Amino acid sequence: MSLVYNEDQLQLLDSARDFLAARSPVAAQRALRDEKSPLGYDPKVWEGMIELGWSAVALPEEHGGLNFGFAGFAPLFEQIGRHLTASPMLSSIVLCAGLIEQLGSADQKALLPALICGEKRFALALEECARHQPETCSLIARKTSEGYRLSGRKVWVADAQGADSWLVVARSEAGQRAIFIVPADTQGVSVSPRQMIDARNMAELTFEDALVEASALLACGNTENALERVLEQGRTCLAAELLGLSETLFEMTIDYLKTRVQFDAAIGSFQALQHRAARLYIELQLARSAVMGAFECLERTADNAAECARLSSLAKWKANQAAQLISNEAVQMHGGIGVTDEYDLGLYLKRIRLAQAQLGHSEFLARRYAEASQGNS
């Protein structure tokens, strides 16, 4: 792979653009918000994505995947960002299927085809703090004769509502990290929805001595590398989504600069705004290069863990930075209309802030980059 899309990726990009433009225009996202849909996404659109093979791109054929490679997600998430489309792609496929593929037993891997074809949907319950802090884990799993008892709390679980199971990151009594596949109907788990600015599916999970069978254990003690890997993949997908979101806002803004007339001139003829617009373009280009670099790295299966940690951190960091700047400038350059709910800009701004916070804000990513650069990732 190189840092530009190849023929196959371009085909994915085209078909994603056509599909989302027809089935998931921004107005559809607005409607989901207005009707306060608890799922936060349109199951019909999700079905369509599955039919197009999106959920299968990165997984191997033996588990029902297409074996296209991780880089197939780049054009897909970029288009998801552009169209502001909500879906369980990240939660159920990239994160959960990714973990099961790496850590699962043969029986557990048998779940993969069901995830790919949408028969089942999983969500990852990882966070316990306001900011992304994957190492923090106090939800405890106590071994019993029947299985395990889970106690504790998980916050900011994306797509938790309506999921069939959650992959729950816990800590064993011996202090090791463990991951469980917890069915949503497990006794002792309660789900409290959290209404977020992007109107997507988010909830807090509380576990009160929730009993799961021994077979629910996905892995214990040897989870770190796999968890890091999927988080890096997730960050890179989010970075592509942020890129699509930012590029759309940027284009909206450039159009506006060309058409909005004040003082008898298009406001885009004012140098004060031209220079700022040019700087946004620069940040977008740097972000795109960083995102492409991370996809290229993750696509290779060789032993390049430190490089993947470095480049995926760089990708989301740069995408976060570009999105921050572009969303702020977009509102500012639009003037009053930029702060109205009627105009789509605000929807993008709100989604951008969520995507920035998910799986790592900029300071977290800078720290990870620094650690990975020293080789102790």
Place this chain on the structure above:
Amino acid sequence: MSDLEAFRAETRAWLEANCPASMRTAMPSDEMVWGGRNLEFKHEDQRLWFERMRDKGWFCPDWPSEYGGGGLDHQHLAILEAEMRRLRCRPPQINLGIWMLGPVLLEYASEEQKQRFLPPMARGEVRWCQGFSEPNAGSDLASLRTSAVLDGDDYVINGTKIWTSYGNKSDWMYALVRTGPMVPKQAGISLIVLDMQSPGVTVTPIDLISGKSSFCQVFFDNVRVPKSQLIGQVNEGWKLAKALLQHERRAMSKFSEFALPTHFDLDEFLQRCLPQPTSADEVVLHQRAIACMMNEEAYSLTNRRMTDSLRARQDVSGLMAISKLVHSEQEREKFELLLELLGHEALGWEGQGFSPRDLELTGAWLMSYAQTIAGGSSEVQLNVIAKRVLGLPDAK
């Protein structure tokens, strides 16, 4: 093995066998080799490296071999550059003619001019300087006034050029001159090349804040230049100048990728000065340094993306337009950070008590300002991006 992979293996082997070990280290500024009439080498290794690369045609690897180049296409060129970077080979010589004028001659000069000027350039026999800017024509280059009036077979040149880098050490100049009436201003400009030893040329060096004086003002007093040295059509020099400035920006955006003396590795200094940040101020400084390194890596990925895009035959004009601006600003920011990391050690001027490398750093920091001005200031670059890349309208 594909042709490209075979070329990579061959090139690697050749460089390993032919690039002396001492030419694979960071280059102190007094060890730069400039091509020209008065070639100077400090070591035998410099001479060897210069002559071997010259004989390969690799001073200008992508020029046609009939004019002394290496005849490589852009894919082979990218491999050569990558292999040179891998071994940290120094540039065998520095030569503005090759970087900027050569490509323009290839595109616009007559066959006779190509034959006359390109092969010596490709052998590093002439040192060139650029006579574009004038005291009242910097960013607004098209308002230049140095005049060239035809008299028989010669143009007679009067006027002055300023900020001519290495004007005092160069053999020849490529200059923009006014051959037509003043209005409209872009339409009366021509590109002409001249020998700096011509009667009537006077050169005065100007000191820089870095302590160097590579900058000059050049005066022309009835300087006679044969008509055959006008490049391209008369009054059409502006088009050539624009092409030339693009080559200049491309060359500038690559500066620190090679082992140029201005290259300082931030990470290396971070390890040296701040291995374990503890206090709040150290943490803040450390974070700024990390951000700076991340931006540098995003820039270098952008360069790779530009090469990949070219190969995929995509339009790279947008990426080219941001390149010099981003690079020069990142460099300046990096030097500011290095200054803070080293504290007073980085603020020495000369003599005892400072390591030569740290003194070099101070000079490089002061020179980094020049890069955000030379070749079109950052503001002018932003104008170009806004108008040509983003299509924003002109002011009324």
